[in-house]
Amino acid sequence: MRALIFLAGCLLSASVWAQSTPQASAAQERLKALGADPVALRAAIDAGKKATFFCANCHGEDGISKTPDVPNLAGQNPAYLLEQIRKFSVGERKDPFMQGLIKVLKDEERIQVAHYYASVKVPPSVADNSLVPHGKELFTKLCVRCHGEQARGNELFPRLAGQKVPYLKTSITRYRDMTGVRNNQLMSIATAPLKNEDITAIANYLTQMR
Ligand code: HEC
Ligand code: HEC
Structure with a gap:
């Protein structure tokens, strides 16, 4: 029974993965x-x-x-x-x-x-530095395993380093709230525990990265 549940779990996460990555x-x-x-x-x-x-x-x-x-x-x-x-x-x-x-x-x-x-290099943007440590802590715990330590992304996951704060906040909130504007199950799961102020902190951490 347990093996069966495990197998079902694997199949489910494989299908979420396939729908959620390019x-x-x-x-x-x-x-x-x-x-x-x-x-x-x-x-x-x-x-x-x-x-x-x-x-x-x-x-x-x-x-x-x-x-x-x-x-x-x-x-x-x-x-x-x-x-x-x-x-x-x-x-x-x-x-x-x-x-x-x-x-x-x-x-x-x-x-x-x-x-x-x-092919173009993107410069980092200015952040509210008081929010950066909390943002880094959350990002390391919840996001690094896909987006990478440097947030530079790869062919499966977007780069986040240097991105604009308002755009980051809007995008992260849309995945969390599942409003249908942006649909991605991996992102909805990853952002579910975030409060609004957590999202602001993460966005400030990411924008000042290069
Ligand atoms: C399980 C892998 C996974 C985890 C964990 C994850 N992401 Fe993502 N993220 C993705 C994928 C896949 C996409 C592309 C989704 C799409 O096509 O809309 C994405 C897209 C994004 C985008 C949109 C980027 C853009 O240019 O529009 C942001 C912002 C983002 N993630 C932030 C985060 C944050 C913050 C966390 C941690 C709270 C996180 N992600 C955790 C897989 C992940
Ligand atoms: C009238 C303004 C406008 C013009 C012109 C425009 N865009 Fe956009 N683009 C946007 C906005 C706003 C977004 C963010 C949408 C959102 O919030 O999801 C966007 C998002 C994107 C994204 C997604 C980026 C990401 O990080 O996920 C890509 C790719 C893109 N645009 C490509 C293009 C290309 C290529 C062109 C020219 C053919 C173009 N855009 C012209 C306004 C514009």
């Missing part, structure tokens, strides 16, 4: 192949920069946002960027601007844009 797809394979070929990658980055001329209105020059509610895209993992572009385009992630705007990008441009933003 799916293998032709586009993700193509992204990876380009990333492994330095000459092709260079060409993709240059084409991506051209395709982002109007993204800069909101996301800032080179994906370094000057608007608090708009995320930096610079330095983000390309697989994560491509996955979020897909989610907006099919309405799995909701934002009135992004869902419409993303339709102008062709399939290949989505991949190029992801490589371009990933």
Whole structure:
């Protein structure tokens, strides 16, 4: 009996995992192949920069946002960027601007844009330093196992280091409250124990990281 419950538990967490992390797809394979070929990658980055001329209105020059509610895209993992572009385009992630705007990008441009933003370095932002120690404690306990000690992410989990405080707070709160704007079961589970002031502390810790 116990073995059976254990097995059911494993199957459940495997399915949560599969639904919650970027799916293998032709586009993700193509992204990876380009990333492994330095000459092709260079060409993709240059084409991506051209395709982002109007993204800069909101996301800032080179994906370094000057608007608090708009995320930096610079330095983000390309697989994560491509996955979020897909989610907006099919309405799995909701934002009135992004869902419409993303339709102008062709399939290949989505991949190029992801490589371009990933290639730019993102600077850390200023934090309320009095909140940083509490934020660090919570992040180490609840978040490091996926996002990593340095919060720089990888192809399964986004970079959080240097991200804007208001954007971080909004995003974390949306996962916790399961309002349907952003759906991710791993994130809803991880953020369930957080109070609002915990979220503010974590956001301040993350924004000053590089
Ligand atoms: C009118 C302003 C605006 C423009 C123009 C815009 N975006 Fe966005 N973008 C946003 C906002 C706001 C968000 C955050 C939405 C949220 O709160 O979930 C966002 C989020 C994103 C995200 C998710 C980032 C993350 O960390 O999860 C990606 C990727 C993205 N935009 C790509 C683009 C690309 C590529 C373009 C150009 C084709 C573009 N955006 C143009 C406003 C804009
Ligand atoms: C079990 C793995 C896991 C844990 C633990 C986890 N995360 Fe995440 N996190 C993810 C995944 C997967 C995503 C991408 C979800 C998506 O596509 O919307 C994500 C996305 C995010 C985002 C959105 C980033 C962006 O650019 O929009 C933030 C912010 C975030 N996590 C913060 C946290 C914090 C804070 C904690 C700890 C309280 C945490 N995460 C714990 C897996 C995890």
